């Protein structure tokens with residue numbers, strides 16, 4: 001039997017307790033208690049009265065448990081959005097963004113280091129995929145935000161680095177752990193998975209026991225435009241995407257968040273708004289407009305404010321619930337599709353040869 005310590009971040013309450021019981025031959029109840037304390041309070045419950053008589057059992061549980069999370073190496077504040085970096089044991093960094101809202105905040109987490117989807121406007125996409133994050137690494141981002149940085153948030157979005165559905169198994173395991181009422185306790189309705197449009201995985205997602213909210217980066221009004229911006233469109237075109245969004249909405253009864261990046265002279269014309277409105281007709285959606293955040297080497301630019309406003313008003317006039325997301329993370333490179341530590345990318349490109 002493998003006797004290496006069990007990482008709490010890789011387990012639900014039930015799996016951790018039962019594995020501990022198997023290892024020790026007893027102690028399920030105390031293991032469960034330890035798990036709950038650690039996930040909810042961020043400290044070890046060893047001094048709790050419930051452990052007063054646990055004695056050797058507690059020592060064994062502590063010895064066999066791994067409470068460590070990736071090292072917090074940097075926090076960067078940019079007003080309402082702050083970014084933090086965790087360093088994995090192999091040296092790769094994962095980025096998360098804390099977005100403070102009036103009532104409570106949102107935590108944006110990463111599912112991969114880099115991304116292989118290659119969206120033309122995306123800083124992370126330019127890194128390529130370095131690797132998938134494990135469920136424990138995904139959960140660690142939430143634990144650190146809550147218990148080490150004391151960030152107050154009530155929703156979690158998989159909108160950081162990576163395409164979550166390209167790392168399906170680990171993301172699903174992370175969702176099970178995050179949603180465990182005996183642990184961190186985030187209901188699935190407070191978890192949103194954002195995808196560039198991996199249609200086959202969206203079908204799979206709606207069959208899961210725990211079904212999160214869905215956000216889809218549509219980003220274009222028509223196939224001809226989307227084909228140029230998002231390579232995934234060659235595999236699943238906008239009609240495929242429409243069908244899966246329709247089914248997801250019907251089966252879950254939930255609204256889908258449609259994300260649309262406004263890029264000057266590419267996706268920002270009023271006729272684009274009309275085409276987008278036509279495309280979305282019949283779906284239960286809310287539309288988030290995200291003005292492109294200009295980056296040094298990208299060929300794209302941000303539309304003028306007046307153009308952004310006109311697009312926004314046009315979508316509203318078509319009857320869509322539309323929001324304009326002025327990028328709260330702009331100052332710290334934490335806006336959508338713009339995560340991806342520049343220094344990390346530089347060193348990776350210098351130090352490693354392409355696969």
Ligand code: SF4
Pocket residue numbers: 115116117118119122123124125126160161162163195196217337
């Ligand atoms: S926008 Fe999302 S899916 Fe596309 S390359 Fe960037 S991180 Fe990947």
